[in-house]
Amino acid sequence: MNFIVEPSVFQTLKGVCFAVVKASGIDNTQKIPEIDMLLQKSIDSCEVCFENKSVKQSEEIACxxxxxxAMNINPNKYMCSIEALLTRISKKKGLPSINPIVDLGNAISLKxxxxxxxxxxxSSEEDFYVRNTQTGDFFIPFGQTESESLEIGEIVYATGHSVRTRRWIWRQSEQGKIIDSTNSVLFPIDxxxxxxxxxxxxxxxxxxxxxRQYFNCNxxxxxxxxxxxxxxxxx
Structure with a gap:
């Protein structure tokens, strides 16, 4: 299996790059208190950081x-995932614990x-792509069962015709979400x-x-x- 970013993406998003982490042999069923503490530490730090600063006007989010x-997407209407997380935290709404893998990813994302x-x-045996949408692609929003229509040309994460993240890094799909039984994960950092x-x-x-430390995984x-x-x- 490969993780592939199509050339057209680099033409639209100048200088874009991806640090990728793949982990396998995970046990995501056990409660790990250290991860809970890491997540809360990141939340507390971000609350302080944005106490008197607008998230959307911050240097970290500008790019x-x-x-x-550049993708002709209104960032006020569709916030990228990290801006959405930081905006929630800046309003002192905290962040719920989902499961150890998701919580660890969120802790590092916020830090x-x-x-x-x-x-x-x-959830798939096909290659993972960052590419423009094609005819036949579909997206099932998180928490739903029915797919929604997509316009051709949107930059997405996809495997086969299943779109896993819309609008590049806006929102992930119900398909491929991390659950307790998940034991192999791809983490892209954009x-x-x-x-x-x-x-x-x-x-x-x-x-x-x-x-490696908390899950003893590959x-x-x-x-x-x-x-x-x-x-x-x-x-």
């Missing part, structure tokens, strides 16, 4: 809002203020070479380290950009 405009996705690799590459690499390193890391658009996922 993603600019990218949404480095970068979007981190999480996809169940057992950013830009010219802006937050160091944060992406730091987030990747810490996520990989903590996955971890593989990779880097995808315009010069190397494919990451081979080992079984």
């Amino acid at each position: 993603y809002r600019d990218a949404f405009r 480095y203020k970068v979007p981190i996705g999480a996809h169940d690799l057992n 950013g830009f070479e010219y802006f937050n590459k160091k944060h992406l690499l730091s987030a990747q390193e810490e996520l990989a380290t903590l996955l 971890v593989q890391v990779g880097w995808v950009n315009s010069e190397n658009n494919t990451f081979t996922i080992h079984s």
